[in-house]
Amino acid sequence: MSRLLRVEFRRFAARRLVRITTLFALGGIAFGTFIAYTNHFRLVSMPDVPLGTAFPLVVIGWLLGASFIGAEWHAGTVTTLLTWEPRRVRVVLAKAIVGIVAVFALTLALQVVLTAFLALAASLNGSTTGAEGWLTETGAVAVRVSLLAALAGAIGFAFAAVGRNTAAALGVGFAYVVVVENLVRGLRPEWSRWLFGENAGLFLLGPSNDFPYLERSQLGAGIYLTLLSAILVGAATLVFRTRDVN
Amino acid sequence: MGDVIEVLGLRKEYRRFRHGRIVAVDGLDLAVPEGGVFGFLGPNGAGKTTTIRCLLGLVRPSAGGCRLLGADAPGGLSSVIGRIGSIVETPELYPRFSGRRNLELLGAIAGVGRPRVLEVLERVGLGERGDDLVKTYSLGMRQRLGIGAALLKDPEVLILDEPANGLDPAGIVEVRELLRSLGQEGRTVFVSSHILYEVQQTADRVAILAAGRAVAAGPVNEVLRAGRAEGLLVRVEDLHAGLRALAEAGIAAAADDGLLRVEHPATGAAAVTKALADRGLYLSELRADEADLETVFLELTRGAGEASP
Numbered sequence: 001m002s003r004l005l006r007v008e009f010r011r012f013a014a015r016r017l018v019r020i021t022t023l024f025a026l027g028g029i030a031f032g033t034f035i036a037y038t039n040h041f042r043l044v045s046m047p048d049v050p051l052g053t054a055f056p057l058v059v060i061g062w063l064l065g066a067s068f069i070g071a072e073w074h075a076g077t078v079t080t081l082l083t084w085e086p087r088r089v090r091v092v093l094a095k096a097i098v099g100i101v102a103v104f105a106l107t108l109a110l111q112v113v114l115t116a117f118l119a120l121a122a123s124l125n126g127s128t129t130g131a132e133g134w135l136t137e138t139g140a141v142a143v144r145v146s147l148l149a150a151l152a153g154a155i156g157f158a159f160a161a162v163g164r165n166t167a168a169a170l171g172v173g174f175a176y177v178v179v180v181e182n183l184v185r186g187l188r189p190e191w192s193r194w195l196f197g198e199n200a201g202l203f204l205l206g207p208s209n210d211f212p213y214l215e216r217s218q219l220g221a222g223i224y225l226t227l228l229s230a231i232l233v234g235a236a237t238l239v240f241r242t243r244d245v246n
Numbered sequence: 247m248g249d250v251i252e253v254l255g256l257r258k259e260y261r262r263f264r265h266g267r268i269v270a271v272d273g274l275d276l277a278v279p280e281g282g283v284f285g286f287l288g289p290n291g292a293g294k295t296t297t298i299r300c301l302l303g304l305v306r307p308s309a310g311g312c313r314l315l316g317a318d319a320p321g322g323l324s325s326v327i328g329r330i331g332s333i334v335e336t337p338e339l340y341p342r343f344s345g346r347r348n349l350e351l352l353g354a355i356a357g358v359g360r361p362r363v364l365e366v367l368e369r370v371g372l373g374e375r376g377d378d379l380v381k382t383y384s385l386g387m388r389q390r391l392g393i394g395a396a397l398l399k400d401p402e403v404l405i406l407d408e409p410a411n412g413l414d415p416a417g418i419v420e421v422r423e424l425l426r427s428l429g430q431e432g433r434t435v436f437v438s439s440h441i442l443y444e445v446q447q448t449a450d451r452v453a454i455l456a457a458g459r460a461v462a463a464g465p466v467n468e469v470l471r472a473g474r475a476e477g478l479l480v481r482v483e484d485l486h487a488g489l490r491a492l493a494e495a496g497i498a499a500a501a502d503d504g505l506l507r508v509e510h511p512a513t514g515a516a517a518v519t520k521a522l523a524d525r526g527l528y529l530s531e532l533r534a535d536e537a538d539l540e541t542v543f544l545e546l547t548r549g550a551g552e553a554s555p
Contacts, residue, residue, distance in 0.1 A: 007354045016342055076338035079304060080395070083332045084355045086303045086323040244305040 001090055008098035017067055021060055022106065028056075029114045037121040043131035049118060050111055050141040054204055057110070057149045061103040062173055063166075065153025068099040070166030079245055092240045096157055096233050103153035108146040115142065144204055147222065151229045155196075158232035162239050189213060199225050250403055250434045251278035251301065255310030257458075258296050270296040272458035273310065278436055278451075283429040285445035285466070286438040287539075288455030289547050294438040295335060297455070298407050302332055315403060328356055331401035333409060337392025341381035345372055345391045348380060353398050362398060370394040371420065385412030393421070404428060406437045410444060422448050446539040456547040470542055478518060480506040481531035488527055495521035507535060 012018060069092075072078045085091050115138055122128055159169035181197050192198050193213045202211050202221040216224065253276035260268045271293040278284045288294045299305040301312045303320025312319040315326040339348040349363040367376040370390040380388065389412050396404055409425070410418045418441070425448050429435050439445050445452060446466060453463035462469045482488040485501050492499040492508065497518060499508045508518055515532060522529055 003355055003357065007351050010354070011340075011351060014343065014347070075340065077340060079334055080338050080352070081355075082304055083302050083330075083334065084327065084352055086320055086327055242306070244299075246299070246305065 001094060004085060004090060004094040005098060008094050009102065012068065012098055012102045015068075015071075017071075018064060018102075018106070021064065022110070025060070025110045026113070029110065029117060032114065033117040033121050036118050037125050041118055041122045041126040043119060043122040043126065043128040043134055046115065046118060046122075046131065046134045047137040047141055049114065050138060050145045051204060053111060053114065054145045054148065057107045057145055058152045058200070061107060061149030061151075061153040062156035063170070064103050064106075064156075065099045066156030066160040066169035066173075067166040068153075068160075069095055069157055070160035070164075070169060073160070073164040074166070082245060088241045089237055092161060092237045096154060096237075099157050100150045100154050104146045104150035107149040108142060111142040111145065141204070144222075148200055148203060148225070151225050154229040154233050158229075158236035161236040196225070196228070248279070249277040250280045250315055251276065251284075251405075251436055252313040253277075253297065253301070253310070254312075256297065256300060256307050256312060257309040258293070258300060258305060259308045269458055271300070271307075274455070274458060274460055276453055276460060276463065278434060280434055281429070281432050282450035283425050283435045283437060283448050285449035285452035286436060286455065287440070287442065287445060287452055287543060288438075289440070292455040292547070293458040294455055295407055298332075298334055298405055298438060301405060302330075302334065304334065328399055329402045330405065331396035331399055331403070332405040332407075333389075333392040333396050334407045336385070336411060337388060337395060339380050339388070339391060339395070342379060344377045344379055345383065345387075345394075346376040348391065349395055349398060352395055356399050358398050362400075366394045366397050369397065370424075386414060386417050389413055390417070393424070402433055404433060404435045404437075406435065408439055409437060410439060410441055418444060442540045442543055452539070454543055454546050461546045462542070466539070470539065477535040478508040478515060479531070479533050479535045480508055480518060480522070480529050482506065482522060482527050482529050484527065487525070488522060491522050491525040491527055492518065494525075497521055505531075 072081070072095075081091060082088065122131075156169045156173060159172045160166050163169055163172070177197065181192075181195050184191050184195060190213055192211075193215070198211050198214055199221040202208070202214050202216070203218060203225060206218045207214075214221065253274050256271050256274040256276075257269070258271040260270060262268055274293065274297060276297075286294055286297070296305065300307050301314060301319055303323045306320070314323065315329060317323060317326045339345075340351075343351070346363060346367060349366065350360060353359065353363055364373070364376070367373050370393050372387065372390055372394065375383070375387065380391065383391065389409065393406070393409055396406060406425075410421050413421060422444055425435050425437060429448075429450065437445070437449070449466055451463075451465050452469055453460050454469070455461070479502070480488065480499075481504070485504075485506060488506050489499055489501065492506070495517070497508060497514075499506045501507075519529065519532065
């Protein structure tokens with residue numbers, strides 16, 4: 001298993017999509033730093049920054065997770081891989097683990113870089129007053145954002161594994177967010193306690209009047225999202241274990 | 247050791263939307279002994295690739311089963327996969343990685359190091375192109391890389407699905423030599439192909455598949471003999487006179503493309519010569535009508551309904 005994990009980490013790191021996404025993100029960080037610098041960024045508002053990056057990072061997590069297995073199906077390399085390691089559960093779990101861990105590490109690293117540059121901008125041409133404890137608070141939010149991106153990656157991975165391509169996962173994700181969640185909120189608002197969006201919001205922001213039907217804690221929302229991801233990855237593993245690979 | 251590949255009553259059905267059930271393999275029995283090159287022949291859709299996919303655990307049989315090196319497929323494959331190298335159809339590798347990197351990634355799964363990767367790249371003629379991206383490779387080069395991947399583990403058993411696909415004539419000859427040498431090294435090479443001449447040149451044993459069933463199997467010479475009666479080809483100036491002369495001598499013959507085909511063992515050439523000479527007919531050519539694999543293949547698979555892939 002450890003060999004398989006090492007190989008998958010090497011493959012993840014060498015993926016063009018990962019490199020392009022990282023480059024775009026670094027470009028965004030440079031642009032954001034410039035804006036912060038010219039607008040006299042105040043360090044006290046730093047904890048809000050990771051919240052602003054949550055949506056794009058969750059989308060990136062979904063995309064990277066889904067494409068990690070979707071590209072294999074598309075290229076037909078799943079066949080080649082299974083002729084080297086026929087234990088399918090190991091194959092799919094190694095990929096899922098690497099996808100989740102790598103998305104978490106990448107998104108966290110991007111937030112660390114962004115935070116460092118913004119802190120520099122604040123110290124050079126902004127304000128650092130009244131910002132005691134900013135690093136701990138920002139770090140906690142950034143970790144939650146990265147966890148959420150990793151869980152989104154796991155769910156995207158599960159859908160792409162079953163649908164056999166990245167587009168299927170992206171399509172399902174888009175339809176779920178735009179159609180299903182809005183329908184539930186409109187027609188059965190009491191069911192919204194089970195929605196990904198509501199729980200993600202609670203996990204990031206903490207208890208709020210924005211989530212009237214959510215009676216669980218912030219940690220509870222995180223556990224719920226983790227369980228949801230685990231169930232979907234587990235289901236995808238079972239499907240992958242028994243299906244024909246043609 | 248006995249048979250390294252055993253296929254027992256293998257049946258594979260696919261259920262297709264709007265097309266109902268399609269039988270790709272229909273009760274196939276096959277035994278491949280240790281060592282040498284085994285040719286697995288059949289027309290398109292005969293079930294060759296499906297059989298190979300079943301052997302490698304990529305698809306699950308609807309009935310029957312397969313054993314590789316004594317291990318059941320797919321359940322026991324993990325215990326023997328390190329001794330098996332394979333390619334299935336056109337080998338799919340990461341197009342945006344170099345050939346070397348592809349092999350290194352695969353090799354890392356089995357603990358195969360870089361020196362072996364470089365050695366294999368040399369052996370399949372990609373030593374100088376190993377650092378180029380696979381997407382820049384021709385089909386033939388990808389095929390060679392696939393063969394290289396199959397060789398990485400230094401396997402006892404090689405399962406190669408159409409390894410000469412996309413290769414130019416020189417490449418086909420190289421693959422032929424490679425398969426021969428691998429077979430002579432004591433490995434078992436199970437190779438599916440539709441290039442019958444190549445198989446005849448390379449294989450020690452063959453199985454011919456039609457509509458998902460084996461219609462012939464055994465050593466190449468035996469299959470050739472079983473597929474077509476022995477005979478002689480005789481050239482005489484007057485075919486009709488020759489036919490009459492042979493008929494009078496009690497030798498069955500028929501005109502065949504400007505020659506007389508005599509259904510007679512090659513050892514009976516003297517009787518044919520005498521029968522013709524006694525009637526003043528002198529032959530200008532006499533040779534054994536040797537069956538080739540293509541002729542036998544076509545005769546055995548003629549009329550067999552096409553199954554799905």
